[in-house]
Amino acid sequence: MARLSDVIEEFIKELFDDNGSNNELQIQRNELADKFSCAPSQINYVLSTRFTNEKGYLIESRRGGGGYIVIKRVANNNFDDIRNLIFESIGDSITYHNSVMILEHLYEMNRITEREFNIIKISIADSTLQGVEDRNRLRAEMLKSMILVIL
Known part of the structure; x- marks a missing residue:
C-alpha cells in the first residue's frame, strides 16, 4: 500500500499532466488536506520534500483570500x-x-x-x-x- 505522501505527490503530478503546457498550479492547502483526510502539515511536508528547487519546482505561498500555494515546474527546455x-x-x-x-x-x-x-x-x-x-x-x-x- 502506498504511503499517503506518495499518493499526494502523485496527485499533484497528475494535476500538472492534466494542466497541459501550463507549468504552474495553484492549490489550496486546506482543500487538498480535506481531499486526503489529513492535516495541512502533511501537505506542507509533501511540498517541502517532493517539490523542491533541486527537483525543478518553485513553491510560493500566498496568504489572504483563503490562502493558496503556487507550484511552478521549470520547463525542461528553458x-x-x-x-x-x-x-x-x-x-x-x-x-x-x-x-x-x-x-x-x-x-x-x-x-x-x-x-x-x-x-x-x-x-x-x-x-x-x-x-x-x-x-x-x-x-x-x-x-x-x-x-x-x-x-
Missing part, C-alpha cells in the same frame, strides 16, 4: 530557467546530499549523461574534498562551474 533555479538551489554553500539531488534531477531530465553524473558526483564527494576547510563552499563553486559548462 535552459536559463533551469540554470538559474539550480544556481539558486546551490547558493554559496551546499552539502553533498543536496548536490546529488540536483545531479539526479539533471540526469532524470536528460540534461547530463550517466557518465557526467558519476564524474561530477565523485569530484564533489566528501572523500574527495577531505582536508578542505570549507568543503561545502568549495563544492558549491565546483558544482556551479561544472553545470555552467555542461548546460
